[in-house]
Amino acid sequence: MIEVKELTRTFTIYERGHTLREVAKSLIRRPMKEVRAVDSISFNISQGELVAFLGPNGAGKSTTLKMLSGVLHPSSGDIRCMGLVPWKQRREYVRKIGAVFGQKSQLLWDIPPSDAFYMNKAIYGVPDKEYKETLDELVELLQVGDIMRKPTRQLSLGERMRCEFIMAMLHRPDLVFLDEPTIGLDMIAKENIRNFIRSMNRKKVTFILTTHDLEEVELLAERVMVINHGRIIVDDTLSGLRKRLGDKKTVRIVTELPVPDELPAGLRIMERIRPFEVELEVDTEILPLRPFISQFNEQFGILDMAIEELPIEAVMKELYSEPDVQSYAAAPVQNLFQVNNGKTRSLD
Numbered sequence: 001m002i003e004v005k006e007l008t009r010t011f012t013i014y015e016r017g018h019t020l021r022e023v024a025k026s027l028i029r030r031p032m033k034e035v036r037a038v039d040s041i042s043f044n045i046s047q048g049e050l051v052a053f054l055g056p057n058g059a060g061k062s063t064t065l066k067m068l069s070g071v072l073h074p075s076s077g078d079i080r081c082m083g084l085v086p087w088k089q090r091r092e093y094v095r096k097i098g099a100v101f102g103q104k105s106q107l108l109w110d111i112p113p114s115d116a117f118y119m120n121k122a123i124y125g126v127p128d129k130e131y132k133e134t135l136d137e138l139v140e141l142l143q144v145g146d147i148m149r150k151p152t153r154q155l156s157l158g159e160r161m162r163c164e165f166i167m168a169m170l171h172r173p174d175l176v177f178l179d180e181p182t183i184g185l186d187m188i189a190k191e192n193i194r195n196f197i198r199s200m201n202r203k204k205v206t207f208i209l210t211t212h213d214l215e216e217v218e219l220l221a222e223r224v225m226v227i228n229h230g231r232i233i234v235d236d237t238l239s240g241l242r243k244r245l246g247d248k249k250t251v252r253i254v255t256e257l258p259v260p261d262e263l264p265a266g267l268r269i270m271e272r273i274r275p276f277e278v279e280l281e282v283d284t285e286i287l288p289l290r291p292f293i294s295q296f297n298e299q300f301g302i303l304d305m306a307i308e309e310l311p312i313e314a315v316m317k318e319l320y321s322e323p324d325v326q327s328y329a330a331a332p333v334q335n336l337f338q339v340n341n342g343k344t345r346s347l348d
């Protein structure tokens with residue numbers, strides 16, 4: 001559905017300098033600098049995928065998404081999306097895509113969403129029958145019956161976001177860009193929106209999700225692409241991403257005896273909850289779970305225990321904190337996590 005080949009976008013910025021002398025000089029001759037916001041990235045996305053496109057601030061996400069949605073043309077490289085070149089065949093292309101921004105509204109403040117929906121019908125030229133069918137389906141899925149007839153300014157954030165989704169989906173796009181779609185919503189409202197995204201995704205709508213909410217990524221996305229310094233540093237499933245950085249687990253454990261600070265290789269205390277309760281990171285490549293449990297039980301007496309996957313936050317923190325892509329690529333995978341700065345002792 002989407003083919004991206006060696007996509008690059010550079011911006012030229014003027015440097016002003018910091019001192020009075022440098023600022024004065026820049027009034028006569030302004031030194032220019034090239035910023036490579038997106039640096040030769042390539043990937044494919046198939047129809048019906050739900051891909052999380054992640055990265056720290058300034059990584060190049062917005063620039064990539066602007067090129068994918070056709071509002072920005074690349075400096076070099078190519079995008080083919082549903083057979084079209086987004087920035088060249090814009091009219092045809094916008095009929096096939098939709099977008100929801102958690103921080104921007106596509107509705108009109110003073111008129112009810114139902115009127116804004118009708119306006120979109122006219123803009124996209126949706127035939128009457130198709131419009132009615134789609135609207136009925138979306139209204140039922142998102143439960144916005146009466147809500148959509150109130151002026152937008154009177155709606156709560158959760159109600160408005162449900163209407164934003166209708167606005168984006170009325171022309172039945174095949175590809176939808178989601179930018180922080182549940183930001184600021186309460187748990188129930190988030191769940192409603194996520195269920196809606198899942199049900200549309202089951203109908204083969206492709207979603208590209210950008211968010212800093214990693215719980216959202218865990219709950220929705222199968223595939224995760226991470227961009228940093230303009231380059232794609234990870235394109236994998238969530239479980240693959242975790243494995244890349246070692247096979248680690250989080251273990252919350254209640255013991256009879258207090259757990260000391262110094263622990264054997266493969267174990268790291270993440271949090272001391274109470275004197276006899278800790279959260280540990282267990283690197284199962286160094287210390288597999290079975291010997292960990294039996295040795296820990298022998299030494300400290302296990303009273304209660306919960307084992308979970310390493311939170312995705314911990315994985316992302318490691319990726320984001322890498323100074324640049326080259327060093328990430330060159331670093332041996334195990335070195336990305338410093339287990340316990342050499343202060344180790346054996347349980348044996």
Ligand SMILES: Nc1ncnc2c1ncn2[C@@H]1O[C@H](COP(=O)(O)OP(=O)(O)OP(=O)(O)O)[C@@H](O)[C@H]1O
Nearest residue numbers: 011013035037055056057058059060061062063064
């Ligand atoms: N119009 C522009 N002119 C100059 N530089 C730009 C422009 N747009 C983006 N950049 C630069 O390109 C880089 C990537 O920016 P981009 O907005 O794509 O990052 P992002 O990953 O979306 O970040 P955020 O999560 O903060 O929105 C940054 O260094 C940014 O300053």
